[in-house]
Amino acid sequence: MTVRTQLGNSDLYINPIGLGTNAVGGHNLYPNLDEEVGKDLVRTAIKNDINFLDTAFIYGPERSEELVGQVVKELGNREDVVIATKGAHKFNGDDVVIDNSPAFLTKAVEASLTRLQTDYIDLYYIHFPDEDTPKDEAVGALQELKDVGKIRAIGVSNFSIDQLKEANKNGLIDVYQGEYNLLNREAENEILPYCKENNISFIPYFPLASGLLAGKYTKDMTFDDLRKDMPHFQGRQFEHNLDKVEQxxxxxxxxxxxxxxxxxxxxxxxxxxxxxxxxAKNPDQVINNLKTLDVTLTEHDIERIDGIFKKQA
Incomplete structure (x- = not known):
């Protein structure tokens, strides 16, 4: 039986295990990516009932959206796939600025539609907040795009609790995406409770803390990509985290x-x-992630895991 869960108040129903595609064409995030392998990740996901694909303009930039769009078009089952993408980054020469203005978001959605080779985006996020645009105005622009069928649901990502509340002033937010994992539980303080109260789906990114929580690292490993600058991967903290993973x-x-x-x-x-x-970095990992749905945790298990990674006061 196919497992599906509803995203917020939207009409989107997805497999609870999706695929994050920052390693599909995300050349600015990971060195030496093979685009054919990336496309195969997307094919493997769709063919194994993973119908939720998460991408963004800045992955590549642009290339992840293009590759995801190519595979979805190739497989010919657009209506069975829920595509989420994000925008807010704007290039001014070599500089990148964040822009939430209605005019920019409208252009960004149109550009993403072209790269994805589709006439609608299932879920569109404002990827990061800017400093100037009232967040309800930014979301209002997305609502106008939703009204004309160019997007189906509205999300925001990386917003503070105050920005989220402003963005959701008119109850238009379906999904919030933010960093959350067992090593970074700050969202439990305010954002997760707010999402629960307002029926907003919270989708964590870095759920495996860039692989640290996957149980595949050893204490003598070093990294040359985005992980090298993350606190969880530094010195004694890295070792301490690996000890928790062993539990x-x-x-x-x-x-x-x-x-x-x-x-x-x-x-x-x-x-x-x-x-x-x-x-995922290879197709086997995509399929392996689905085994999560076969796991049943008891209340004791849930409490034990919570205790191992107890959030700091």
């Missing part, structure tokens, strides 16, 4: 699954989180 491995071994399945399953027990977008 999760005990639970995984007891259930006959892998560490990431336990971590991802734990998120799906949390208020307002009903979908995840783990990334």
């Amino acid at each position: 999760i491995r005990e639970i995984a071994d007891d259930k006959g699954v892998d560490v990431p399945h336990i971590v991802l399953a734990w998120y799906l027990t949390q208020p307002a989180i009903n979908a995840l977008i783990p990334g």
Whole structure:
């Protein structure tokens, strides 16, 4: 039986396990990406009932949207796929600025439609907040695009709680995307409760903390990509985090699954989180992520995991 969950108050129903595609054409994020492998990730996801694809203008830039669009067109099942993308970044020469103005967002949506080779985007996020645009005005521009059928649902990403409240002044937000994982639980303070109260789906990015929570790293490993600047990967903190992951491995071994399945399953027990977008670097990882849906965590399991990674006061 196909598992589907509703995104916020929208008419979008998705597999709770989606695919984050920043490694599909995200050449500015990861070195030495193979675009054919990236396209195969998307094919594998769709062919294995993962119908939720998350991309963004800035992945590449532009290239991730183009590759996702190519594969969806190639497979010919656009109506069965829920595509989420994001915009806010604007290039001024070599400089990148964030722009939430209605005029820019309208242009950004049109450009994404072209790259994705589609006439509608299922979920469009404002990727980052700017400093000047009233957030309800920015969302109002997306609502106008929704009214004419160019997008189906509205999201915001990386907004503070105050920005989220302003953006949702008229109850138009369906989805919030923000960083959240067992190593960074700040969203539990205000944003997750607000999302639950307002029926906004919260979709965490970096759910496996760039692989640290996947149980595949050892203490002697070093990194040359975006991970090298992340606090979780530094010195003794890195070692301490790996020790926590080993405690999760005990639970995984007891259930006959892998560490990431336990971590991802734990998120799906949390208020307002009903979908995840783990990334992948090869097709086997895409399929493997789906084993999360076979995991049943007891209340004891949920509390034990919470205790291992107890958020700091």
